[in-house]
Amino acid sequence: xxxxxxxxxxxxLTAAVSAQEPGSAPPLPTVVVKPHRxxxxxxxxxxxxxxxxATVGTQLAGRVLEVRADAGQTVGKGQLLMRLDARxxxxxxxxxxxxxxxxxxxxxRQEQLLARKxxxxxxxxxxxxxxxxxxxxRSAAGASxxxxxxxxxxxxxxxxxxxxxxxxxxxxxxxxxxxQPGSLRVTASVAQFRLADMRGVKTARxxxxxxxxxxxxxxxxxLPTADAATHVxxxxxxxxxxxxxxxGMFARVHFVTGQAEKLTVPAAAVLRRGExxxxxxxxxxxxxxxxxxxxxxTVGEGEIEVLAGLAAGEPVVTDPVRAGILLKSxx
Numbered sequence: 001x002x003x004x005x006x007x008x009x010x011x012x013l014t015a016a017v018s019a020q021e022p023g024s025a026p027p028l029p030t031v032v033v034k035p036h037r038x039x040x041x042x043x044x045x046x047x048x049x050x051x052x053x054a055t056v057g058t059q060l061a062g063r064v065l066e067v068r069a070d071a072g073q074t075v076g077k078g079q080l081l082m083r084l085d086a087r088x089x090x091x092x093x094x095x096x097x098x099x100x101x102x103x104x105x106x107x108x109r110q111e112q113l114l115a116r117k118x119x120x121x122x123x124x125x126x127x128x129x130x131x132x133x134x135x136x137x138r139s140a141a142g143a144s145x146x147x148x149x150x151x152x153x154x155x156x157x158x159x160x161x162x163x164x165x166x167x168x169x170x171x172x173x174x175x176x177x178x179x180q181p182g183s184l185r186v187t188a189s190v191a192q193f194r195l196a197d198m199r200g201v202k203t204a205r206x207x208x209x210x211x212x213x214x215x216x217x218x219x220x221x222x223l224p225t226a227d228a229a230t231h232v233x234x235x236x237x238x239x240x241x242x243x244x245x246x247x248g249m250f251a252r253v254h255f256v257t258g259q260a261e262k263l264t265v266p267a268a269a270v271l272r273r274g275e276x277x278x279x280x281x282x283x284x285x286x287x288x289x290x291x292x293x294x295x296x297x298t299v300g301e302g303e304i305e306v307l308a309g310l311a312a313g314e315p316v317v318t319d320p321v322r323a324g325i326l327l328k329s330x331x
Contacts, residue, residue: 028323030282030315033265033306038299039205041257042197046188046206046237048249050179054154057174060147062086064167069176071160075152081176084169086148096138103127103134156180159247179247184239188253189232190222197257198222204237205301207252211244214301220255262296263312264303270295271320280317281310288323 062084069081110127113119159177163169186206190198204217219238226233237253239245270293271278278292296305310316317323 028280028282028288029318031266031269031318032313032315033263033310034312035261035263037259038262038264038303038305039254039256039258040260040299041201041204041255042194043207043252043254043298044188044190044194044235046186046251046253048184048186048239048245048247048251050159050181050247051183051185052154052156053159053177053179053247054156055174056081056150056153056176056178057172058084058147058150058169059171060084060086061168061170062148064163064165064169067161067163067165069152069158069161071158073158075156075158075178077152077154079152080149081152081158082150082163082169084148084150093138096134096140100131100134100138103131107131150175152176152178154178154180181243181246182241184242184245184247186237186239186251186253188235188237189227189230190235190255192226192231192233195222195233198235198255200257201255203256205254205256206237206239207254207301208242208245208249209252210250213242213244215240215242217253262299263306263310264299265293265306265310265316266318267298267302267304269316269318269320270304271324279310280320280323282315282317288317 064082065085066083067081068083069075069079075081107124107127107130110119110124114121114124156178157180159179161176162174169175201220204220206215206217208214217237218240219236221236221238223234223236235253235255245251265279269279271280271290276292277295278290281289281291283289291309293309294307296307298304
């Protein structure tokens with residue numbers, strides 16, 4: 001369907017509405033448009049991430065014997081999350097204990113022989129060195145055995161569990177991802193040609209389309225780096241406490257570069273058909289008219305700049321779907 005045909009449909013609807021008797025239009029939610037100061041800037045897509053996040057792994061190879069935490073669970077620092085099979089580590093610890101006991105007895109024996117001048121001081125020194133090495137081996141074996149108990153490194157929420165009961169855990173592979181929900185931020189990707197504009201940015205508004213929420217950023221930090229493949233620069237934007245946001249969620253950051261006086265309409269009030277945009281305008285006699293608009297950029301919180309088609313003081317229907325249904329029903 002081409003643009004002329006679409007606009008013809010709009011005109012037909014307008015004529016049908018104008019033909020209605022005065023006062024026959026049902027009450028609809030409206031907003032009176034007028035110029036007002038809005039934030040100017042540019043948007044950038046972003047991803048929510050945790051400021052404090054840890055990936056928990058193990059330094060011991062072993063099969064998972066017990067799982068005590070799952071994704072979404074709140075855990076405390078030091079809480080047991082998982083237990084691994086540590087039989088080999090336990091046997092290594094026993095062997096280290098035995099070697100330590102033998103080395104200790106040897107030191108005592110060599111010292112007694114030295115007192116009776118049966119051995120030299122060098123023999124005693126070697127026995128003491130062997131005891132020190134055995135003590136170190138015993139400590140290392142004990143530490144290795146303790147790695148079979150996977151504990152939470154901090155208070156937080158388990159974002160993901162990477163291993164199941166019976167899996168083989170290996171050093172270097174993640175077992176849990178934990179984050180603190182009270183400290184979140186978003187990282188936006190800003191094109192390099194926008195970096196000059198970013199010098200004057202002190203604040204930003206963060207939009208969560210899926211949540212239908214807008215929040216004011218607590219901080220804006222341009223990182224001194226750029227991606228070699230995409231040539232974008234990451235910008236970290238701090239968030240206030242927001243219970244609904246979770247790491248990995250999509251967000252859109254609107255960086256504020258200044259303010260200006262503009263005539264706007266709510267984005268929800270705009271009816272789009274292909275390339276044509278229009279709104280329902282309610283006249284003084286309560287009749288509705290479908291008005292084609294020429295729109296500019298999105299500004300503020302869910303508002304669109306009107307370049308032509310509306311005058312200040314005109315009431316615009318904010319629920320075009322309901323208005324269209326009422327028109328089709330003839331009410």
